[in-house]
Amino acid sequence: MPQRHHTPVRRRRATALALVALGSLLVVTTPRIATAAPADATPAKHHAVPRAGAAPTFLSPAKHAALIEEARSGAAGTAKRLGLGAEEKLLVKDVVKDADGTVHTRYDRTYAGLPVLGGDLVVHDKGNRTTVTKAHAARLTVPSLSPKLSASGAADKAEAVSRGREVKGPEAESEPRLVIWAGGSGRSVLAWESEVRGVQEDGTPSELQVVVDATTGKRLLAAEKVHTGTGTGQFVGEVPLGTTPSGSGYQLTDPDRAGHKTYDLNQRTSGTGTLFTDDNDVWGDGTPSDRQTAGVDVAYGAAATWDFYKEVFDRNGIRNDGVAAYSRAHYGNNYVNAFWQDSCFCMTYGDGEGDNHPLTALDVAAHEMSHGVTASTAGLIYSGESGGLNEATSDIFAAAVEFHENLPADPGDYFVGEKIDINGDGTPLRYMDKPSRDGASRDYWSSTLGNVDVHYSSGPANHFFYLLSEGSGARTVNGVDYDSPTSDGLPVTGVGIENAQAIWYRALTTYMTSTTDYAGARTATLSAAADLFGAYSPTYLAVTDAWAGINVGDRVALGVNLAPTGDQISGIGQAVDLRLDAFTTNNGATLSYEATGLPDGLTLSPEGRITGTPTTLGTSEVTVTVTDSTGASASQTFDWRIAYVYGSSTRVDIPDNGPAVESAVTITGREGNASATTTVYVNIVHTYRGDLTVDLVGPDGTVYSLLNRSGGSADNVDQTFTVDASAQPLEGTWKLRVRDRAAADVGYLARWQLTP
Missing domain, CATH: 2.60.40.10 (Immunoglobulins)
Incomplete structure (x- = not known):
């Protein structure tokens, strides 16, 4: 497609000061009503104004630090108030305060001095009322704090996992640390956490977080901490830049946004690079041959993302602490990607194929830097369903930033990387109205979604956000045609992108935790919608409809x-x-x-x-x-x-790929035989039910097969089976026999019930 150019950008300090004044007028205490160009004529939307009291309050760095310190000093009392165990301590991660005075404090946890992965929680204090949102609801407990697997053994396993992902030169960054793993659906376990660094197949740095069971060596988590996107060149047109005078020239250092700096890596793959400078404050000429052109796009993308979060949500920087990240352009050679790293708190862009298509689109910048917002708030684990929600969050706010900026060269839309011609045919990377149009993303939730790559398991959440913003069916927004279906075939009425983004942001920063899955995201967004618009308001009901539209939960009927x-x-x-x-x-x-x-x-x-x-x-x-x-x-x-019902609710652990375990009930005082329609209810908590065989064993030893490794990768068994046990005497001992016949997943028998 034809290359889009922008004209050189001249930025004088007088102009910069004028824009500072203008920017200060845009800081408000409620999520901002639409500033993007209105959508074209489409079916009606729900129109509502969020409650002012539920909006986040702007916190200066000093006030934010004071709230953090206040929470730290009271952490022991909070732990006692929540009824946590004597071995548990709370570590303050962040504090958010609403306009009505409600304080939401996000904590990490330790157990016996060890970090708890997946143990984070959020305490919501409103007056004398306290509620809590937990990533791991069960009580933390482990049978032993002595690992059977050595630290070196854990490092070897972590490096093997990295090599299995085709990472070049994997090497454990430091000694593995002993942790408590609470990120799964089962009980908490003692584990080793390692970070393995290397280079991914496409040249992207790799910082792979690997967690293995400290007793069995089983892999519990492998999550990439360098978050990436792809593309082949973008320009934002003629835009203002924040620059700083330096001697007789200028630096690409933005004084209006905490001194955000933009560097030229000069095709290197490490280090900070060289700060962009210019002699006359005119940056770039709109072509890739001028190295400053990429710097313009990069600096503007950072500024636009900063402004969006500040103007719309009163968020003071990526971490809400007033501290700037930094950006690096011209990474590597022929590198067709861009990435965010929490470890350096920085954003990096490649130049694409032939080093002639810089990866500097506005939505690329907003997407990647929003990973930093997620990391500093909910911390969604970059694996399984939570990983898909992490990726979708970045897509959601990338779209929101585009609509907020409403650039003539890049107006708001519900595509991701729409100007990045990665396939050579001008198609976007992802479509929010119907994600499956990219050939890999899912439109709707299913029980297998957690097994899909996070860039594709993000599809249903992107779809939810589009439905909530615009509604279902055919419509045109900013000159772009969309036609969004629903899983149940019923219509969804949108609430507008401003309200949709306000709901998602509050859910992310106030109610989501590191292990939130799609069902948990529904709960979080409904809590957010109730705060902002009232429970069972039209906007709240639209949220339920949009989730039902992607097969998560039910619609709510009026009445x-x-x-x-x-x-x-x-x-x-x-x-x-x-x-x-x-x-x-x-x-x-x-x-x-x-x-x-x-x-x-x-x-x-x-x-x-x-x-x-x-x-x-x-x-x-x-x-x-x-x-x-x-x-x-x-x-x-x-x-x-x-x-007559008999059963057992005594927990029985199921060894991984080990011998069968049994749970027994004894029937006395009953004559005759069992029924030809004997029912057996089985409740097993397990992360891969396809590993399991489940049998009923009658008093005379006859074995009735209930489950024979069926159900694939789905979690858990929660099912009632019917068997013809009419040949069995009622009296005697009946057993439920369970065996795990494959490695890598574990679980336990929670309870079973026999009606003979």
């Missing part, structure tokens, strides 16, 4: 909503406690409950809890009706069977 209650099986003489899950979208309305057909011995409370002890065998048809004070109601009917 009374009653969550489905499946058919129940309870044991005769065994206590029952079932809570009905209902709410109403009618603000201020109260709920009342009634039920017909409850089994003998059970009653329904005014709060919607069914309790009691069943006294009679048999099956009842139960109808539950929930009505709010406006007269809106919802009903559902389900069967409730009262039978």
